[in-house]
Amino acid sequence: MRGIDEAHIAPGDTVVIVGCGPIGLVAVQMALAVGAGQVIAIDMKVFRLETARHMGARTLNPLRDDIAGQVR
DSSP: HHHHHHTTTTTTTTEEOOOOSHHHHHHHHHHHHHSSEEEEEEEEEEEEHHHHHHTTTTTEOOTTHHHHHHHH
16 A cells, blocks of 8 residues: 555554544554554544454544544
8 A cells, every 4th residue: 555655654653543434444454564553543433433443543532532632
């Protein structure tokens, strides 16, 4: 996936993905597949966050979470 290659994700990196629609969920899978240490997925829809969490991502909802504080 070209986007993953261009992101230069190194093993152990933290990756933040904003939006957990179909493309965002593929990005979660790919980031984990190339060795990201932590993937943080952000979305407002609970069912999308549940899917990302099931894949292994840490999830945040901007309607209830302090995104900037949690990502830092």
